[in-house]
Amino acid sequence: MTTTPHPIPYQGSKRRLAGAILAVTRGRRFSTMYEPFAGSAAMTLAAASRGVAERHVVGDSLPALAALWERIVAAPGAPADAYELLWSGQLAEGGRAHFARVREDYNRTGDPIGLLYLLARCVKNAPRFGREGAFNQSADHRRRGMHPARMRRQIAGASVLLAGRTTTFAGDAAACVDRAGRNDLVYLDPPWQGTTEGDDPRYHQGLPRARLEMLLEALNRRGVPWLLSYDGRCGERTYGAPLDRGLWGARLELPAGRSSQSTLAGRAEQTVESLYVSPQAVC
Numbered sequence: 001m002t003t004t005p006h007p008i009p010y011q012g013s014k015r016r017l018a019g020a021i022l023a024v025t026r027g028r029r030f031s032t033m034y035e036p037f038a039g040s041a042a043m044t045l046a047a048a049s050r051g052v053a054e055r056h057v058v059g060d061s062l063p064a065l066a067a068l069w070e071r072i073v074a075a076p077g078a079p080a081d082a083y084e085l086l087w088s089g090q091l092a093e094g095g096r097a098h099f100a101r102v103r104e105d106y107n108r109t110g111d112p113i114g115l116l117y118l119l120a121r122c123v124k125n126a127p128r129f130g131r132e133g134a135f136n137q138s139a140d141h142r143r144r145g146m147h148p149a150r151m152r153r154q155i156a157g158a159s160v161l162l163a164g165r166t167t168t169f170a171g172d173a174a175a176c177v178d179r180a181g182r183n184d185l186v187y188l189d190p191p192w193q194g195t196t197e198g199d200d201p202r203y204h205q206g207l208p209r210a211r212l213e214m215l216l217e218a219l220n221r222r223g224v225p226w227l228l229s230y231d232g233r234c235g236e237r238t239y240g241a242p243l244d245r246g247l248w249g250a251r252l253e254l255p256a257g258r259s260s261q262s263t264l265a266g267r268a269e270q271t272v273e274s275l276y277v278s279p280q281a282v283c
């Protein structure tokens with residue numbers, strides 16, 4: 001069995017849950033699948049490998065990430081070469097100095113390949129941004145980041161799945177999906193409430209809940225089927241208040257594995273993620 005390619009290492013990737021999420025559609029085929037909060041686009045890659053939709057739209061409001069997807073899809077050799085060059089630079093320069101320099105360059109230029117290297121090399125592959133929008137996550141000094149040969153295979157595999165039937169979009173999710181219709185599927189994985197409103201904003205921007213609700217209302221008015229991963233619980237603790245009951249048709253709880261924080265604290269608790277399903281049928 002071949003595994004689905006996954007070139008962009010990204011904390012919060014839906015790679016492991018993709019099969020369970022797509023199972024909800026029970027084999028239905030859609031015209032276009034939109035992933036407006038794409039990150040590593042794990043759901044798009046899983047859907048493309050299963051033929052869930054004829055076309056795909058991959059969007060993210062972080063411009064360098066959307067540009068990275070554009071390059072991966074359109075001409076995979078060039079980003080693979082550029083990553084290899086950047087990755088090899090750390091062997092000569094030394095990991096710490098090299099990471100710091102790439103991070104500084106990225107914050108000045110927004111270079112998509114710089115972002116790919118930083119994501120591959122930083123602590124837990126977890127992007128973190130300061131108030132001014134600068135990438136400020138540190139390097140994981142125990143690892144060198146995905147080896148260029150492996151990265152090349154992941155990039156090439158993703159391009160094979162998506163080329164010729166995918167468009168990319170840099171900007172806000174609402175604009176990304178404003179042409180979605182009844183025969184399409186929108187998969188949403190916005191920054192969760194806790195990572196938007198807490199002390200630890202995770203992504204380069206969060207999404208206030210009121211804006212998410214407006215987005216869902218607009219999709220519902222147009223009869224667009226959607227799936228939304230949003231908040232969840234670990235043991236008895238819940239993350240975020242449930243979404244307004246008038247907005248969704250069903251809510252499933254998907255087991256997302258053991259919580260590493262709970263394990264450290266000596267508790268064997270499972271994390272459970274909520275999957276909201278639109279009032280419009282998805283299967």
Ligand SMILES: C[S@@+](CC[C@H](N)C(=O)[O-])C[C@H]1O[C@@H](n2cnc3c(N)ncnc32)[C@H](O)[C@@H]1O
Pocket residue numbers: 010011012013014015036037038039040041042043059060061062065171172173174189190191192203204205206207
């Ligand atoms: C939870 S992550 C998505 C992870 C993704 N499901 C995966 O498999 O990697 C949320 C993403 O939404 C992006 N984002 C945040 N606010 C946004 C907005 N208003 N519109 C579009 N994208 C946004 C962030 O840059 C981040 O990549």
